[in-house]
Amino acid sequence: MSRGLRALLTLLTGVLLYSCDAPVSYVEPEALVFEEARFHLGDAPEGWMTPDFDDSAWETMAIPQKWQGEGMYAQYRIRFTLPEGFVTTAPYPQIVVFDLSYIDDCDESYLNGVRIGKSGTMPHDGGIPQSAWDAHRLYHVDASLLQEGENLLTLLVWNRRTRGGIYDGPIRIGMARLEDLTTLSCGEDGDGDHCLLSVSCELPVKGVFRFETKGKTRKKSVKLDTSEVFSQEIHYDGGEPVQVKVSFRDSRTGMCVERDFTPKYCLTPPAPKEPRYNGPAVLGARPGSPIIFRLPFSGLRPMTFQANGLPDGLTLDTENGVLRGSVAKAGDYPIRWTAENTAGSGSGALTLKVGSKLALTPPMGWNSWNCWGLDISQGKVFSSADALINSGLADYGYCYVNIDDAWQGAARSADGTLEPNEQFPDIAGLGEWLHERGLRLGIYSSPGELTCGGYLGSLGFEQKDADTWNAWGVDYLKYDLCGYRTILDKLPKAGRKDHIFPYRKMEKCLRKQPRDICYSLCQYGLEKVWQWGADVDANLWRTTGDITDTWASVLRIGFNLQRGLAAYAGPGHWNDPDMLVIGKVGWGEGLRESRLSADEQYSHLSLWALLAAPMIIGCDLAQPDRFTLNLLCNHEVIAVDQDPLGQAADCVWEQDGLQVWTRQLADGSFAAGLFNLSDTEKTLDVRQSLADAGLGAVASCRDLWRQKDAPASFTIPTHGVLFVKYRKNEE
Numbered sequence: 152m153s154r155g156l157r158a159l160l161t162l163l164t165g166v167l168l169y170s171c172d173a174p175v176s177y178v179e180p181e182a183l184v185f186e187e188a189r190f191h192l193g194d195a196p197e198g199w200m201t202p203d204f205d206d207s208a209w210e211t212m213a214i215p216q217k218w219q220g221e222g223m224y225a226q227y228r229i230r231f232t233l234p235e236g237f238v239t240t241a242p243y244p245q246i247v248v249f250d251l252s253y254i255d256d257c258d259e260s261y262l263n264g265v266r267i268g269k270s271g272t273m274p275h276d277g278g279i280p281q282s283a284w285d286a287h288r289l290y291h292v293d294a295s296l297l298q299e300g301e302n303l304l305t306l307l308v309w310n311r312r313t314r315g316g317i318y319d320g321p322i323r324i325g326m327a328r329l330e331d332l333t334t335l336s337c338g339e340d341g342d343g344d345h346c347l348l349s350v351s352c353e354l355p356v357k358g359v360f361r362f363e364t365k366g367k368t369r370k371k372s373v374k375l376d377t378s379e380v381f382s383q384e385i386h387y388d389g390g391e392p393v394q395v396k397v398s399f400r401d402s403r404t405g406m407c408v409e410r411d412f413t414p415k416y417c418l419t420p421p422a423p424k425e426p427r428y429n430g431p432a433v434l435g436a437r438p439g440s441p442i443i444f445r446l447p448f449s450g451l452r453p454m455t456f457q458a459n460g461l462p463d464g465l466t467l468d469t470e471n472g473v474l475r476g477s478v479a480k481a482g483d484y485p486i487r488w489t490a491e492n493t494a495g496s497g498s499g500a501l502t503l504k505v506g507s508k509l510a511l512t513p514p515m516g517w518n519s520w521n522c523w524g525l526d527i528s529q530g531k532v533f534s535s536a537d538a539l540i541n542s543g544l545a546d547y548g549y550c551y552v553n554i555d556d557a558w559q560g561a562a563r564s565a566d567g568t569l570e571p572n573e574q575f576p577d578i579a580g581l582g583e584w585l586h587e588r589g590l591r592l593g594i595y596s597s598p599g600e601l602t603c604g605g606y607l608g609s610l611g612f613e614q615k616d617a618d619t620w621n622a623w624g625v626d627y628l629k630y631d632l633c634g635y636r637t638i639l640d641k642l643p644k645a646g647r648k649d650h651i652f653p654y655r656k657m658e659k660c661l662r663k664q665p666r667d668i669c670y671s672l673c674q675y676g677l678e679k680v681w682q683w684g685a686d687v688d689a690n691l692w693r694t695t696g697d698i699t700d701t702w703a704s705v706l707r708i709g710f711n712l713q714r715g716l717a718a719y720a721g722p723g724h725w726n727d728p729d730m731l732v733i734g735k736v737g738w739g740e741g742l743r744e745s746r747l748s749a750d751e752q753y754s755h756l757s758l759w760a761l762l763a764a765p766m767i768i769g770c771d772l773a774q775p776d777r778f779t780l781n782l783l784c785n786h787e788v789i790a791v792d793q794d795p796l797g798q799a800a801d802c803v804w805e806q807d808g809l810q811v812w813t814r815q816l817a818d819g820s821f822a823a824g825l826f827n828l829s830d831t832e833k834t835l836d837v838r839q840s841l842a843d844a845g846l847g848a849v850a851s852c853r854d855l856w857r858q859k860d861a862p863a864s865f866t867i868p869t870h871g872v873l874f875v876k877y878r879k880n881e882e
């Protein structure tokens with residue numbers, strides 16, 4: 152399809168679907184597109200940013216295309232001349248947009264020698280470099296920097312690991328359109344029943360702000376100064392999705408922008424006041440290892456607890472519901488719990504399986520990385536640990552509190568011990584605090600000399616480190632390949648056995664410890680780790696690179712890369728598609744609300760539960776919002792993830808953007824996610840769709856998010872899901 156035709160179609164769809172329906176009186180400016188540049192790998196040569204620098208000896212690099220160069224700088228040069236009228240005929244001649252696509256990892260970009268943008272921090276900035284690999288480089292530049300004759304765009308790029316460079320699309324230079332300059336938003340605090348609609352623009356504008364919800368349209372004439380914000384609060388019932396259409400038309404140019412929002416809505420019914428057991432049906436421990444288990448009961452506090460069938464060696468704290476002790480003899484021990492509070496009583500059951508396997512259900516908990524990145528401290532970990540209890544998450548089984556990278560001191564002590572840095576005054580104390588409350592402590596390291604964040608790894612000190620962690624009460628180790636890649640790169644032909652080697656080494660050190668340490672491999676799925684992770688006694692292994700809080704990332708990491716892996720997951724060893732990207736995340740560069748829409752977040756959680764994925768929360772828990780808690784505390788959704796059969800789902804059917812993922816559950820029923828990956832909502836006959844997907848005749852079907860029978864017909868929103876548990880008709 153030609154670009155012109157595409158533009159016309161986009162315009163027409165815009166006109167038909169949205170409220171920007173008056174004819175437009177401008178010609179959309181055509182952007183300049185660059186698919187190659189002069190390129191140099193290595194430190195920048197003197198004068199490389201000047202127009203008369205001779206780059207004839209540089210190679211021509213296609214854009215997008217990655218290059219190999221761990222920890223290396225590279226430079227790009229693009230000369231260009233503007234077509235006539237490029238600036239003067241534009242509707243907004245003040246601003247030119249440089250779309251430099253995505254760059255792995257960091258860039259500094261210049262137009263005619265003047266810096267126009269920078270993302271990430273590079274070694275020459277000082278400190279630990281920070282990658283910005285997932286940031287779209289859209290640099291808005293004062294158009295007066297453009298010259299009439301030849302212009303020169305220069306990029307200094309730094310790549311952290313292996314391949315780097317401009318990797319997604321070509322470079323585009325275009326005059327700003329209203330949509331580049333205007334921000335339409337629907338600000339929420341996560342309560343799920345109101346939002347603040349707003350519009351702002353980088354340039355002064357006058358126009359009409361229009362919003363529509365539930366068929367009711369309202370319009371306001373607004374006059375905005377540069378970056379001034381006009382807002383309007385709207386309220387709705389929080390229980391089901393509400394569509395909000397917002398648009399702004401600039402009266403001078405006639406240009407119009409619009410956006411559809413589905414503000415957050417909470418589907419999970421509130422928990423009853425009476426005690427309810429939300430916990431797993433099985434728990435694994437090795438003979439003689441300390442057991443720490445907090446009974447996951449929701450309901451009013453105070454609550455008292457009783458156990459029936461406790462094997463010798465275990466005691467239950469009847470006040471806080473923490474089970475501890477150890478069991479010497481291997482075997483299956485069925486235990487029954489009862490809990491009481493002022494509203495009533497509740498019960499639950501669990502089989503303690505003392506043997507060789509840990510993590511009989513996927514680990515649940517919190518990790519510091521997706522919110523704090525390298526900017527982490529004991530105080531921050533503590534505040535999320537505390538919140539795990541206060542917000543009630545621990546009542547749903549979230550129990551691991553995992554410190555990711557950046558806890559390590561700068562040097563080992565004389566006897567080789569790696570102590571924490573000054574941000575972590577007392578990790579052992581934190582461990583004790585967690586254990587007292589029935590929670591567990593996790594730590595991070597690398598088999599290499601350095602971790603990904605440039606901190607000391609365990610190379611050569613594996614036993615020492617495992618001993619130290621044991622002494623601190625560590626219950627979980629995330630072991631991240633990172634620095635070990637340098638060693639693999641030096642081998643003439645590194646193969647699977649070379650990848651296994653460092654993980655086997657740590658396995659031996661960990662399994663010697665008198666504690667049950669959950670062993671989490673993080674090597675991004677290299678050498679098909681799912682085929683050998685269980686052989687190094689790993690309890691989980693990352694199957695992919697890092698997740699981020701975009702739908703594209705959830706699509707790639709969840710919906711694409713987990714296909715065909717179900718057979719490798721099972722009790723004791725799980726595929727790990729990385730941590731949850733809901734709530735407030737930010738990787739240490741300032742917390743922000745996850746960029747996933749409400750429906751995308753429901754899909755994310757549903758898919759992870761279907762995949763029997765570890766449920767490791769990645770957001771700051773200190774101020775949990777109602778929507779995020781509603782996602783994390785649905786006991787029927789969790790029950791699918793924690794199902795004792797441990798059979799992970801795979802995609803069994805797909806058509807027109809609809810995908811069905813299904814898994815069998817221990818009670819003979821099935822769980823299925825009907826995901827709408829398309830960009831339009833889809834109404835379907837639920838039972839018919841399950842039958843079409845080859846799942847046979849359905850006897851009963853329960854909507855897990857809403858915790859009630861699924862309706863006969865259901866509209867799945869864009870990127871949303873209907874997550875059900877169903878029984879097949881016996882005949």
Ligand code: GAL
Binds near residue numbers: 520556602673696697
């Ligand atoms: C990455 C890893 C992330 C995080 C980070 C720490 O390699 O995939 O999850 O642990 O290193 O530097």
